[in-house]
Amino acid sequence: MSIAITLHLLAAVIWVGGMFFAYLALRPVAGHLLEPPLRLQLWAKVFDKFFPWVWAAIVLLLTSGFWIxxxxxxxMDMVGLHVHLMLLLGLVMMAIFLHIYFAPYRRLNQAVARQDWTAGGAKLNQIRKLIAVNLVLGLIVIVVGTGGIYL
Structure with missing residues (x-):
């Protein structure tokens, strides 16, 4: 069980921590320092590097979570309400990520390749809003997962 819990925690830290860093540290600096063409290229490359880690985190979270x-x-009937809530919110987060990955992220890359900065900016803004939702959900999942048993 310790291996499963460790993998579960590492996956959550990678995904939620990555969103926290991107949204609250990288985004404001990139928005302040970079003009739209460079900012959009930066984000496309950042997502290219980060999203494979999110895919791995999703696999680890599902595998380790169901293992536990x-x-x-x-x-499922043997675990507390907090585990059910953690699973539900995690599945919602995964659905949001799937939408980001297969819709606005794909279109962001297409816009950057075409140098269509207006379309790219619109897709990046859509991704930003969805990541904000996922970040809040991820922080809630962490609180529920770590403290829910005591509620």
């Missing part, structure tokens, strides 16, 4: 639920606790 079923192999350790014996199923």
């Amino acid at each position: 639920i079923f192999a350790v606790y014996g199923g």
Whole structure:
């Protein structure tokens, strides 16, 4: 069980921590220092590097989470409400990420390749809003997952 919990925590830290850094540190600096063409190219490359880690985090979170639920606790009916809530919010986060990855992120890369900075800016803005939602959900999941058993 310690391996599963460790993998679960590492995956959550990578995903949520990456969003926290990108949204609250990188975004304001990039917006202040870079003109739209460079800013859009920067974000396209940042997402190119970060999103494979999110995919890996999703696989680890699902694998380790279900391993803990079923192999350790014996199923969904044996875990507390906080685990159900953590799973639900995690699945919502994954759905939002899938949308980001297959829709605005793909279109952002296409706009950057065409040097269509207006379209790219619109897609980046859409991604920004969705990542803000996912960041809030991720922080809630962390609170529920770590403190929910005590509520």
